[in-house]
Amino acid sequence: TGEASSATGVNGAQDDDTAPGSGAVYVFARGGAAWTQQAYLKASNAETGDVFGASVSIDEDFLAVGASGEDSSAAGWGGVESDNGAPESGAAYLFERSGGAWAQASYIKAANTGASDAFGARLALSATTLVVGAAGEDSSATGVDGDGASDAAAGSGACYSARW
Template sequence: MFTRAGTSWTQQAYLKASNTGAGDAFGASVAISAHVLAVGATGEASAATGVNGAQADNAAPGSGAVYVFARAGTTWTQQAYLKASNTGAGDAFGASVAISAHVLAVGATGEASAATGANGAQADDSAPGSGAVYVFTRSGTSWSQHTYLKASNAESADAFGASVAISAHVLAVGATGEASAATGANGAQADDSAPGSGAVYVFTRSGTSWSQHTYLKASNAESADAFGASVSIDNDFLAVGAPGEDSSSTAWGWLESDNGAPGSGAAYLFERSGGVWSQDAYIKASNTGALDAFGARLALSGTTLLVAAASEDSSATGVDGDGANDAADGSGACYTASW
């Protein structure tokens, strides 16, 4: 944990799980809101369920866990140890986390129920890797699971929960393995003709109940695009990354369908108006290259968007260097856009 004083950053804390074990992958995901921090550990192996259960049995390898830390002054302490309500080996609970005030969302991409919607049957395990999201709420210093969410078209290998983002009463969930060839909002979900194209599901909260509001697809949805690998939401704007997208277009792109740069990646910006979500922009890197994975991670703040391309190849350093030299394979880059 690092903090800033003026223009200087210093390490404030070094955090570990309360039940550290080999292969736990503590830190697979992180999210922070004010003085509360959530950390995912997708390889954690306890078969416990719920909050602050038995941590040491290691009977469910890869089930995953989330650890909540709270800060008092400059001191961080673990506040809660969270597990899914239907813990299962290989569920990867903690693959993604998002926190806003007293609400925490946790993705479990390996979860296997074929349930759909909110609080469905959790135990059937007939759809391996369909994925789930668990919403926890905090009262005082106590956390409890509030809602168990599934996609409206849950199927094996959809990886629902690959990414999560929350803003006030709106939750966005990415499912990178989803297979529909639909485009835009609320299209046909059942055709399965574009494996791995990916989708994003927007849920809204009314009172204490969460329900699916919108099913989003890219404007150029195609197999293996992994739309939904990253999501970020800020009020009426939602950004979605698709690191497998293939167009060779650049910047605020328009050539969506040429597929001349496989795996170059793209980001999509959606805006909500009158309760309806629609795509505003299709965004590419300024130096688009095959396999750059632009959109692997992104973050949105107001009208500024930061997009990572984890496999970009330039050996440039600092800000606005030469993006065209490709002399450092997989060095990676970040890009900012504003509107």
């Protein structure tokens, strides 16, 4: 999470240290008795303090990565990544491996993105289901599918799930 390259995407320049705390994920694959680096993954919108790699989960050819410090105010799947209107709201990224090569498949935000939510601080991936935690989310909703717009319970946290 402290990795500092400003590279974006897959297999960019690992030695560029102009974005402290942007984070990275290194994927290793085993061939026989040896492990080798298969990919160097960065967010498509890597910036200082994004903490990409705060959490990771892999299932077969899919890899989910949390970036709890990411700042976009986008909501849902595939929003505008460059809008930094919600500091430390967090994001999740879904990567897919095909023929041994990794590519970013999705950029994911909470449906009710808010500053300091830390969406992506924890996540889990299984088959076609992704669950993402937002430790700093402020809704006072309870149970499943409550009113996420209510910010009456500072830092109460939330969990989001999606299927594709």
